[in-house]
Amino acid sequence: MNFLRKFLDRIKPAFEKDGKLKMFHSTFDAIETFLFVPNTTARSGAHIRDVNDLKHTMTVVLIALTPAMLFGMWNTGYQHNLSTAAEMTFWGMFWFGFLKVLPIIIVSYVVGLGIEFISAQIRGHEVNEGFLVTGMLIPLIMPIDCPLWMVGLATAFAVIIGKEVFGGTGMNIFNPALLARAFVFFSYPSHISGNKVWIVGLSANEGIIDGFSGATPLAQAAAGEQMPSIADMFFGFIPGSIGETSTLAILIGAAILIYTGVGSWKIMLSCVLGALGIGYLLNFTAANPYMEIAPYMHLIMGGFAFGAVFMATDPVTGTQTEIGKWIYGFLIGAFTVIIRVFNMGYPEGMMLAILFMNAFAPLIDHYVVEANIRRRLKRVKI
């Protein structure tokens, strides 16, 4: 790769402070550091450093997201196949979904990275790799029928209002990907709710077989209708946002995150405990059909698994203390079920629960740290 290095070294001066292309300094820097780990040496403090960096950490998350993404592509084709009785092959379904999902991913990355590059240049910062993950999360939590312009707009909103105004990755309060979804949810509710948006072509009613509903298990549960089998929901042969349907694919991702230590198992586990706890509690007082469903069903339908594994564990917007993580995760699980069951208008609660707890994460941490301060004050003196 010497020729590439030499090429970069040759053009580098143009992007430095006095160069002709200094307005593209951040862009050049981003590309250079993407291609080559920089030659920066420790200036002060520890002379040796761990080899792990943020880019590597982000790639781990992307790898963990891959099973959910691939399954989402296949499932897009599969659901289309069901709705139109087109009798596609396995690869046919995957290819169909691939062509549908890819544009959404491209739009998300182009819009998001574009804004990241521009704002890094304005602030004179390095481009932060946080969006590598956000850019993949956004498509996976959108309905497949979401118009591309809407994805672009939502991404722009999330990156600018959700992240850059706070100072970029590491400074944001709310999970940017969820903010993108919330933007669509509140601005264009008809494009992210109901029974039509989860399957390609259903809204336009193109070649759909008679009587096909397209309802998600969440909607069916809220309406007290017959739900898909547990196996179908666990493996993900159900309508829903692109990446959220297969609990199995998400669990593979969870295993990667937990094994590498990138995602907190405490948050994931406590999310599950929170949902189960409230689920059982509601079973006792069941007043509507949604309250009667078995608590474990909440774990395998809708965005619960995806949210618990990939969204709640966001290290920036979640709680930072180890005790805080238990409280934070538990409340996310609990609130998700509560919102799902008691909100008549919309049967899903994961997004709102996580955003809500994002807002409360600093408060939880505050009390954990305060407890530490009090404990330290009370220490025995010898």
Add this chain to the structure above:
Amino acid sequence: MSKVIKIHKGLDITLKGSAEKVLGKFPLSMDYAVKPSDFQNLTPKLVVKEGDAVLAGTALFVDKHCPEINFVSPISGTVKEIVRGDKRKLLAVTVSPAAEQQHLQHNIKALNSISREELIAFLLESGVWPFIKQRPYGIVARPTDTPKAIFISCFDTAPLAPDLEYVLNGETEAFQKGIDVLRKLCDNIHVGITENPSATSIIPKIKGITTHAFAGPHPSGNVGTQIHHISPINKGEVVWTITPQHIVSLGRLFLKGIYDVSKVIALAGSEVKKPRYFRIIDGANIAVIHEHLCKDKPVRYISGNVLTGANVGPNGHLSFYDNMISVIPEGDYYEFLGWANPFRMKKFSVSRSYFSWIFPKKEYALDTNINGGQRAFVMNGEYEKVLPMDIYPVYLLKAILAEDIDKMEQLGIYEVVEEDLALCEFVCTSKIDVQDIIRQGINLMIKEMDDHI
């Protein structure tokens, strides 16, 4: 001896080039330096000029705010250079050694016949006072203070650190004398030792100390960790620390009446041909090590260990409190798509997304590349795994960055100095300069809280 204190959090980084227990000898260095930068927050005031003849023990500069504290020449000879930096800041006073070494001869004081005040006056005058550092802040102790205790760590767990049992071998008498002197200053002396001291260890023979055994990874050998687990520092309290080799030098002053800061250090690191121990005098120019190095790549010369030492360059000087010289490769190179490759077997990571954890005994030749770009705090829970203190490190660092004095105080600024969080800096995914921030915080505390320093 009481029960063993087990340290669970921390990290042992195994590096190539640990010192073999063979004692070598260096020739006399071309010059010796006393560097004000070795003493945090010191404003020096020169008392010699270039060309002055000095003895080992003659004052070179004093503390401007507390002129009783002398900083003295480690050898006899002539003052070679007053090295100044930006804004004429005093960086070092160097002394060329005379062929025949002469020490300033002090009258030996009998400890039981002098008062504490007389003793302190003598320690200040003879130049050994700066051996004693205080916590909070990690600065030279204030002569007017009476500390609640004195802490000494008699083992070093830093990467490639010398075996202090080996280094102290044969110094029982001087060490005991040093302890006797310290007991006159403060009777409450705590010494940290390893779980299983070897038969050659001198510590069990020493009287008048309380020993505490520690087990576990680095930083269990850091005196800060030991203080935290024995008797943590609360607001308003002062404790003193001193290194074992300085206790020996202190003892020699009372045995022989001279300022003798010769000590045994480890010369270690992957770029040293035969890493081993050497006898050396404080402040020596490290050019004498050049013949012991592999010369095939650019290297970094570090006085101290690789986590906390100072980059002194090829002709720098051994720092005042250091017990080793580390030489490791510089990391000034680019690595094509390095971040995407999980199989960088020559590099080390605590993260399981690399494979270092499979080979816990492997010795690494790590270089100085920081392996990434600096970012804001993103990942969490990393620092806590390597900091064996009941402290929330990220919250403390953020309080420092926000210059929130109350919060810094509450979150533990009094208990830490840079070296305690050196491992946090090592593991940081965002490559944040943790030790710099800690020092910034300590300096702010000194400025805000103590007008008389």
